[in-house]
């Protein structure tokens with residue numbers, strides 16, 4: 069059901085299907101989010117670097133003001149960008165991001181990457197990916213230990229700004245380390261997850277430790293086709309997952325689309341998904357991904373497509389690779 073929920077270690081409940089806000093233009097974000105709520109979406113996945121938090125919040129506020137939903141029925145995830153890992157910066161950023169959303173609190177606040185970069189004034193950050201400054205130079209790394217940033221997130225919970233906290237783009241070693249000092253639980257892990265990058269060990273580790281997993285870029289190469297060339301480099305000569313036999317056959321058997329099969333492959337294993345679509349029909353379709361089941365054989369055949377192929381590694385589009393996922 070679209071209303072399926074995952075209980076986080078914090079005790080707070082998160083919808084299993086949500087809407088991703090990356091690449092949703094700021095000038096249409098309020099309308100898109102408002103329409104997504106009308107379609108049935110309750111979870112919105114934002115980030116500082118998606119540059120549309122204020123507008124997304126306006127869309128939610130409009131739906132609340134019109135009585136379509138209550139604040140407590142909406143789940144807002146957002147993320148701390150890499151340049152603000154120092155405790156004082158993280159506290160300031162969370163406060164101003166919370167003000168931008170304008171909804172009283174953030175449901176889930178994530179460290180976007182466990183990679184601290186030097187502080188830079190927010191308005192000087194640049195696309196693509198905001199890893200570079202105005203001169204298109206890679207921003208240097210900073211000496212901020214992860215425990216300092218995690219402590220900041222815990223204070224953000226203590227002050228009521230966020231209800232739950234977690235991390236994105238982290239590996240199992242990082243999670244094990246975080247667990248040694250976490251005062252508030254690591255409620256969630258957000259990672260790239262599709263059949264070409266299945267990451268079964270990391271997911272098993274997280275789920276065994278009660279860390280809810282959300283997969284992003286669920287369509288693999290398709291998720292990157294609308295991006296500039298540097299992001300698409302790895303999609304060359306790769307069969308789109310929508311065209312792979314096992315995915316197509318499962319779609320035919322269940323009378324669903326290949327996209328829905330890919331989303332169900334995740335949700336059936338209790339992995340949340342946050343697809344984005346600027347198209348009304350696809351937006352609706354992506355929400356209907358918990359009301360049918362793939363067979364055990366279909367799940368296994370789709371998992372067997374794994375190639376360890378990561379598309380969202382900033383190393384692929386930066387002038388100087390960061391080797392984050394090395």
Ligand SMILES: NC(=O)C1=CN([C@@H]2O[C@H](COP(=O)(O)OP(=O)(O)OC[C@H]3O[C@@H](n4cnc5c(N)ncnc54)[C@H](OP(=O)(O)O)[C@@H]3O)[C@@H](O)[C@H]2O)C=CC1
Nearest residue numbers: 088089090113236284285286287291327343344345346350
């Ligand atoms: N933590 C992190 O570092 C990251 C987090 N994310 C989060 O994950 C979200 C989703 O990931 P993202 O990489 O954007 O990719 P998505 O998985 O959302 O894929 C988006 C692409 O797929 C197309 N699409 C959407 N639905 C369908 C469908 N049913 N059939 C066919 N095509 C479809 C969209 O086109 P159209 O709009 O035209 O439908 C778009 O081109 C992001 O919005 C963001 O919130 C993403 C990357 C990194």
Ligand SMILES: O=C1CO[C@H](CO)[C@@H](O)[C@@H]1O
Nearest residue numbers: 090115117197198380382
């Ligand atoms: O969430 C995100 C979407 O992808 C971007 C490009 O790598 C990242 O900068 C950001 O992590």
